[in-house]
Amino acid sequence: MLSVLRNRTYRHLFVAQVVALAGTGLATVALGLLAYDLAGADAGSVLGTALAIKMVAYVGIAPVVAALAHRIPRRRLLVAADLARAGVALALPFVGSVWQVYLLIFVLQAASATFTPAFQSVIPDVLPEERDYTRALSLSRLAYDTETLVSPVLAAALLALVGYRWLFWGTVIGFLASAVLVVSVVLPAAVLAARSNPAPADGGTGARSVGARSLAGIRLFLSVPRLRALLALDLAVAAGGAMVIVNTVVYVREELGRPASDVPLALGAYGGGSMLVALLLPRVLDRVADRTVMLPAAFAVAGLLAALAVVTTAGGVAWRWPALLALWAGLGAAGSLILTPGGRLLRSAVPPADLPAAFAAQFSLTHVCWLLAYPLAGWLGATAGLPVATVALAVLALASAGLAARVWRTGPTVARSVAGAVADTAPAVVTVRPHHRQARRPVHRRPLHAPSGRALVRHHHHRHPAAP
Numbered sequence: 001m002l003s004v005l006r007n008r009t010y011r012h013l014f015v016a017q018v019v020a021l022a023g024t025g026l027a028t029v030a031l032g033l034l035a036y037d038l039a040g041a042d043a044g045s046v047l048g049t050a051l052a053i054k055m056v057a058y059v060g061i062a063p064v065v066a067a068l069a070h071r072i073p074r075r076r077l078l079v080a081a082d083l084a085r086a087g088v089a090l091a092l093p094f095v096g097s098v099w100q101v102y103l104l105i106f107v108l109q110a111a112s113a114t115f116t117p118a119f120q121s122v123i124p125d126v127l128p129e130e131r132d133y134t135r136a137l138s139l140s141r142l143a144y145d146t147e148t149l150v151s152p153v154l155a156a157a158l159l160a161l162v163g164y165r166w167l168f169w170g171t172v173i174g175f176l177a178s179a180v181l182v183v184s185v186v187l188p189a190a191v192l193a194a195r196s197n198p199a200p201a202d203g204g205t206g207a208r209s210v211g212a213r214s215l216a217g218i219r220l221f222l223s224v225p226r227l228r229a230l231l232a233l234d235l236a237v238a239a240g241g242a243m244v245i246v247n248t249v250v251y252v253r254e255e256l257g258r259p260a261s262d263v264p265l266a267l268g269a270y271g272g273g274s275m276l277v278a279l280l281l282p283r284v285l286d287r288v289a290d291r292t293v294m295l296p297a298a299f300a301v302a303g304l305l306a307a308l309a310v311v312t313t314a315g316g317v318a319w320r321w322p323a324l325l326a327l328w329a330g331l332g333a334a335g336s337l338i339l340t341p342g343g344r345l346l347r348s349a350v351p352p353a354d355l356p357a358a359f360a361a362q363f364s365l366t367h368v369c370w371l372l373a374y375p376l377a378g379w380l381g382a383t384a385g386l387p388v389a390t391v392a393l394a395v396l397a398l399a400s401a402g403l404a405a406r407v408w409r410t411g412p413t414v415a416r417s418v419a420g421a422v423a424d425t426a427p428a429v430v431t432v433r434p435h436h437r438q439a440r441r442p443v444h445r446r447p448l449h450a451p452s453g454r455a456l457v458r459h460h461h462h463r464h465p466a467a468p
Contacts, residue, residue: 004135009185010126014139016181017119020082021147022154023174024112027089029155030167031101038098046098050105051374057109058367062360063217065114074118074356075187081115082179084108089171117360122187124347124355134282134344141278141340146271217357221365224349229408230362233338235369236298236400239393240305240331242373244270247381247389248328255312255386256321269325273332281340290341291408297337298401304330305394312387372396 005011035046072080088108095101123140127133155167221227248266252258284293304327311323342362350358373393381389 004127004132004139007127007132009187010123010136012181012185013119013122013126014136014143016082016178017140018143018147019174019181020085020115020178021143021174022150023089023171023178025147025150026155026158026167026174027092027171029159030164030171031092031105033164034092034095035098035101038095038101046101049102052371053102053106054109055367055371055374057106058113059364059371061110061113062117062364063215063357065117065360073187074122075182075185077118078115078122078182079179081111081118082175082182084111085115086172086175086179089168089175093165093168113363117363118356120343120359120363121356124343125187125352130344131282131286133347134285134341137340137343138278138282140343141336142275146275217354217361218365220350220354221358221361225407225409226345226349227358227362229404230342230345231365231369232400232404232407233294233298234342234362234366235372236301236397236404237335237338238366238369238373239376239397239400240301241335242370242377243305243308243390243393244328244331246374246377247386250381250386251312251324256324258321262321266325266328269328270332273329274336275332277333277336278340281337285341285344290345294338294341294345295401295405295408297334298397298404300334300337301331302394302398302401304334305390305397309387309390309394312390 005014031050035050039046085108088104088111092101092104095104123136124133127136158167158170221231244267248270249263252263252266256262281293308324308327311320311327314320346358346362347355373396376392376396377389380392
């Protein structure tokens with residue numbers, strides 16, 4: 001897996017991601033303590049509002065930025081986002097009221113909504129080989145999981161020496177280091193060329209409004225069955241992840257009566273399951289298709305949540321604590337089985353010039369899934385009880401997995417071209433293999449508007465037609 005780090009450009013970008021994540025983790029801890037200083041017992045509502053602001057920024061900002069990003073070289077865009085985040089982190093220690101926190105959090109998350117999709121769209125161009133890109137996705141998953149585990153420990157160690165406001169300075173250093181690392185590399189020329197002369201997603205030649213461009217990536221994303229299935233799978237991940245993120249402390253402290261020190265152990269089990277899968281998955285994906293891995297994982301999320309409902313209602317039994325750790329590890333593993341191959345799936349479904357818009361659309365739509373799952377886990381758990389919330393999320397995960405299986409049909413794959421997106425929308429089954437001039441397809445009726453599969457094989461250079 002580490003062989004991809006021999007690529008200097010990717011190595012610098014990966015380290016930039018790691019240090020930025022470490023800075024974000026420190027800011028998360030410091031923000032909680034700042035909210036307590038400002039609001040006291042109402043700190044939970046402050047953090048809840050900040051989380052809602054974060055999701056709104058992610059959902060609303062990413063498509064707009066993608067619509068405007070074609071005018072800015074991606075390296076400049078990434079650096080500007082890092083500098084904006086560093087500026088917000090620099091201001092946070094000096095705020096004196098809650099509304100200032102909300103304003104700065106919105107700016108911070110808007111910058112993150114700019115940085116993350118642009119960063120994701122760069123990596124396929126830096127590592128064009130499928131094998132290398134798969135390993136990069138696993139490393140990225142490991143980076144996120146490691147941040148979840150390491151940042152709280154690092155923050156605790158620093159808090160033993162300095163006040164929590166100093167943690168924001170660590171965040172500033174992380175974002176500035178990320179900007180320096182991005183500046184130190186040059187993006188592939190093909191990426192810059194594609195960015196400097198983008199083709200309209202609708203196949204036309206005229207300029208479109210920012211609003212139309214903002215929605216173009218979402219329309220493109222939703223026009224491809226495989227990507228609609230990916231969105232359903234992301235909803236299943238959100239169902240399991242929301243239960244862990246929102247209710248771990250409730251399970252450990254209230255349901256099981258465990259000490260506060262066991263809360264990070266439970267979260268560590270979740271992160272550990274995810275990390276283990278991220279380490280093992282690249283070799284698996286060398287041999288099996290993404291669908292074979294991702295769909296069973298979504299059904300596993302539903303099964304694990306159903307098992308959690310049983311554990312929740314079992315009463316005071318000694319085995320419930322190890323059972324909770326095992327379920328949390330399983331949910332982490334299942335989430336990683338879905339999230340890690342997601343970039344491969346998206347990359348194979350859209351043309352390279354549309355990758356930035358597609359990644360921005362996924363970023364936005366995925367956070368809509370979390371906006372749905374968080375209230376179910378939190379508000380339903382608080383009002384109707386944890387068993388009801390767990391069953392509701394299990395049903396949501398099962399419905400999402402079933403929808404993904406229905407939408408994402410089995411069949412040959414059209415590899416790494418715009419043909420893949422077109423073929424997914426056409427009823428004909430088209431197979432493109434090396435050393436074969438023309439693929440055979442079954443003969444049956446097709447709608448009048450569907451593109452010809454045979455013509456598609458002969459003319460790969462044709463552009464992707466407009467999404468309906």
